[in-house]
Amino acid sequence: MQKLNKHLKKKKQKRKKMKKKLNNEFQEVIDFLKSLPEGRRVYIEMSGIWIEVTKEEAINYLKSKINEKEA
Amino acid sequence: MVNEVIDINEAVRAYIAQIEGLRAEIGRLDATIATLRQSLATLKSLKTLGEGKTVLVPVGSIAQVEMKVEKMDKVVVSVGQNISAELEYEEALKYIEDEIKKLLTFRLVLEQAIAELYAKIEDLIAEAQQTSEEEKAEEEENEEKAE
Numbered sequence: 001m002q003k004l005n006k007h008l009k010k011k012k013q014k015r016k017k018m019k020k021k022l023n024n025e026f027q028e029v030i031d032f033l034k035s036l037p038e039g040r041r042v043y044i045e046m047s048g049i050w051i052e053v054t055k056e057e058a059i060n061y062l063k064s065k066i067n068e069k070e071a
Numbered sequence: 072m073v074n075e076v077i078d079i080n081e082a083v084r085a086y087i088a089q090i091e092g093l094r095a096e097i098g099r100l101d102a103t104i105a106t107l108r109q110s111l112a113t114l115k116s117l118k119t120l121g122e123g124k125t126v127l128v129p130v131g132s133i134a135q136v137e138m139k140v141e142k143m144d145k146v147v148v149s150v151g152q153n154i155s156a157e158l159e160y161e162e163a164l165k166y167i168e169d170e171i172k173k174l175l176t177f178r179l180v181l182e183q184a185i186a187e188l189y190a191k192i193e194d195l196i197a198e199a200q201q202t203s204e205e206e207k208a209e210e211e212e213n214e215e216k217a218e
Contacts, residue, residue: 025151025152026152028151029150029151029152029154032150032156033150033154033156036156036158040156040157040158041147041156041157042154042155042156042157043147043154043155043156044153044154044155045153045154045155046153050155058154058156061154062152062154065152
């Protein structure tokens with residue numbers, strides 16, 4: 001039982017670490033988009049289709065992805 | 072003694088498995104780096120040779136369509152997480168070069184990790200040899216006493 005708990009704890013820590021890494025990757029893209037001047041075209045790829053969006057829409061999209069993964 | 076040898080063998084196998092995994096990751100990194108370098112070279116070539124000219128753009132693997140490159144002052148670059156952004160030409164070059172640098176740095180970290188694993192394997196082999204020599208010496212000593 002003690003061994004199982006230790007294993008589960010380790011697995012939980014690993015998932016938490018991966019989640020943090022993924023959030024960092026999303027945040028890097030958000031920060032990059034924020035650094036762009038206004039008027040730049042931005043696209044989101046969904047199922048092979050590239051949709052032109054505003055910078056703000058792209059940022060909100062990425063933030064929603066972070067929230068989905070944190071939920 | 073037998074159990075100890077088994078433990079050492081298992082540890083060596085585990086280290087070798089880790090090394091193989093890291094080598095596979097390095098292979099993937101190399102492929103990505105090569106692709107980025109190719110993109111960089113293509114952008115530069117298009118800038119110098121293709122601007123204002125007609126080029127052929129592949130459509131699938133069997134057909135190509137003629138398109139004219141008006142200007143190379145804007146480039147749409149994938150920045151991650153299914154997002155692409157319009158960058159100035161020089162910005163795009165810098166972005167791609169920075170990505171290559173990041174990947175090369177990460178590659179170096181992986182290579183260092185492999186070197187450390189090899190060092191651990193060497194230590195285990197040395198330990199196994201030392202244990203074997205000690206046991207032989209002990210056996211010889213016992214034989215002398217028996218005589």
